[in-house]
Amino acid sequence: MSYKIKKASLEDLEETAELFNLYRIFYRQESDVEKGKAFLRERFLNSESDIFLAIVDGKAVGFAQLYKLFHYTKLERQWLLSDLFVHPDYRGQGLSVALIDRSKQWCEETGACGLMLETEKTNDIGNSLYPRCGFQYDGAHNYYYWWK
Template sequence: MEYEIKKVSLKDLDKTAELFNLYRVFYRQSEDYEKCKKFIKERIDNDQSSIFVVYAGDTAVGFIQLYKLYHYIKLAKQWLLSDLFVHPDYRGKGLSVALIDRAKQWCDETGACGLMLETEKTNDIGNKLYPRCGFEYDGNHNYYYWWK
C-alpha cells in the first residue's frame, strides 16, 4: 500500500479533526466534530503537540499525536505518544507501525531521548503492537489520575 505521512498544520485541520473524532468514538466518547476541531486547532496554534497524519492518496486514514515531556532520569526531552489511530478500513496494512516509526524519527529530529505511552489494559491491538515496535512494558509503576 502506498502512503505518505505528513506533519499536521492548520491546512490539515479538517481532516485531522475528523480522524480525532473517530478516535474518541473508538474510546467510547460522544461524537463531537466541532469540539475536536477546536481542540486540535488549539494544540497547533499553541505548539502544544506534534501531530502526523498518514494519507492513502488524498484520504487521511490515521494519525499520531505527541506531547513534549521531560525525563527526570535521562535529563532530556521525551515525547508522550498520546494518541494513535488508524481508520478501521485501513487497519492491518502496517500504518500504525509506520506512524510509530515516524514518531521515533521525530525523536531523532528533535533531540528527544525517546517515547513513552500508556494504553488501556483492554486495548488488545495496542498491547500487541507496542512490544512489536520495540516498546518495553513497565510493570513497576502505577499511574494515577486526578480529574477536576
C-alpha cells in the first residue's frame, strides 16, 4: 500500500474532523462531528496543536495530534502525542508507526526533547504498539486528573 504523511492545515478540516469523530467514538464518546470540527478549527486557528494525516489514495485515513509541553527536568520543549487514530479499514498496514515516526521527526524539526503519551490500560492495540515504537513505559508515576 502506498501512503504519504502530511501536516494538516485548515484546508483539511473536514477530513480531519471525520477521523477525529471516529477516534472519539472509539473512546466511548457520543458522535458529534460539528462539535469536533469546531474544536479542531480552534486548534488550527490558534496554532495550539499540530496534526499529521496519513493519506491513502488521496484520502485521509489516520491522524496524530500533538500538543506542545515543556519538560521540567530537561528544560526543553516536548510534545504530547495526544491523539493517534487509524481508520479500522486501514489498520495493520503500518500507518500508526508512520504517524509516530513523523511525530518523532517533528521533535527533531522543532528542537523538542521527545514525545510523551498516555493511553487507557484497556487499549491493547496501543499498549503493544508504543513499546514497539521505542516508547518506554513509566510505571513510576501515577497520573491523576481533575475535571470541573
